[in-house]
């Protein structure tokens with residue numbers, strides 16, 4: 001395995017994508033930095049990331065960045081050259097740990113195809129359409145609970161709660177302490193970069209504790225479902241076969257970690273970002289409120305483009321290759337920056353404008369296509385559509401003040417979002 005010598009220790013002049021301080025900057029400053037990179041140095045090299053998970057002596061690899069939409073799409077669709085098998089977050093761990101935390105998102109074919117195949121049917125858009133009424137019911141019930149409060153922290157009262165309820169029902173998580181603990185672990189796992197979440201623990205402790213809790217849940221539930229099948233995804237996973245093979249208990253545990261985190265931590269941040277975006281852009285809120293059924297689909301796509309709950313995924317080059325004239329060596333880390341591709345001025349006109357009527361809107365928030373394209377995209381879209389339709393029909397003047405953002409290079413999250421709205425009963 002060879003590693004290319006870095007041409008620059010920082011990526012480009014003052015822009016240092018590896019610095020923790022870069023990810024604590026306001027979003028507009030980070031966006032401005034990526035704009036410079038796209039224009040002047042679209043495939044920059046960075047020193048090893050300032051890691052919250054690994055000590056410097058174990059975190060020795062820098063990374064190439066893909067900042068252009070076209071390059072991210074091409075790499076996402078070329079898994080033979082851009083492999084996921086060494087993991088998709090910045091740091092490389094021992095393969096056993098990567099597998100326990102990241103499941104098949106960190107695998108290549110044929111194993112990826114096999115494990116994804118077992119779970120794929122459950123997430124097909126056709127099945128999601130069947131679930132649409134059920135998801136709408138969850139969204140309606142939740143807005144019933146808050147509509148007359150008139151004020152509250154939207155991120156805590158709503159954004160965090162809806163995906164968790166949907167996840168619990170779909171997976172058949174038991175009511176009570178075990179279900180609460182599992183959801184809480186899913187919500188905590190990706191916050192290992194956030195100083196407030198970590199408190200006096202290290203990022204690695206946060207990640208390891210959360211992962212262990214979720215695996216324990218799987219270890220308890222899977223034998224129960226094999227003995228007494230239910231009508232839920234845990235039963236599906238426990239019994240499903242692909243090419244005559246069942247998933248092992250560890251594989252189910254790892255899948256639960258990955259999908260639990262994916263289900264709880266992404267749609268949640270997108271919905272909080274949505275309220276923030278409409279509060280910053282009252283003209284767009286007015287447009288939506290005038291015709292919610294007619295404009296909600298476009299609004300959801302634009303929210304996904306602008307909110308990009310995951311800033312990046314990583315790949316590892318399996319062979320020497322060239323991107324935009326830049327040589328990349330076999331074994332080098334390559335990071336796909338969705339947050340940058342979604343603002344690429346070669347693809348999106350006026351990319352910093354939040355425009356719910358934008359068409360076409362080929363954002364790469366769910367990945368750039370290819371074998372790892374988000375399995376939950378249809379579920380996420382349906383959840384956001386249901387929730388935001390309820391919100392902008394029933395409490396349409398909701399306005400959020402300054403959000404409290406999660407700090408870190410992976411999740412583009414909102415922890416708290418104080419908001420006010422006219423109580424629903426006052427509109428009647």
Ligand code: HEM
Pocket residue numbers: 076104105106116258259262263264266267270308309310313365366367368369370371372373374375376377379380
């Ligand atoms: C707004 C919400 C969401 C966003 C932004 C998002 C984003 C992503 C991204 C960027 C990827 C990686 C794509 C790639 O590497 O090419 C991914 C993969 C994945 N997502 Fe999502 N996701 C969301 C919601 C969900 C939900 C609700 C679920 C499931 C309940 C889910 C399950 C998965 C799974 C299982 C994978 C791995 C697919 C594979 O490797 O084959 N996601 N998602």
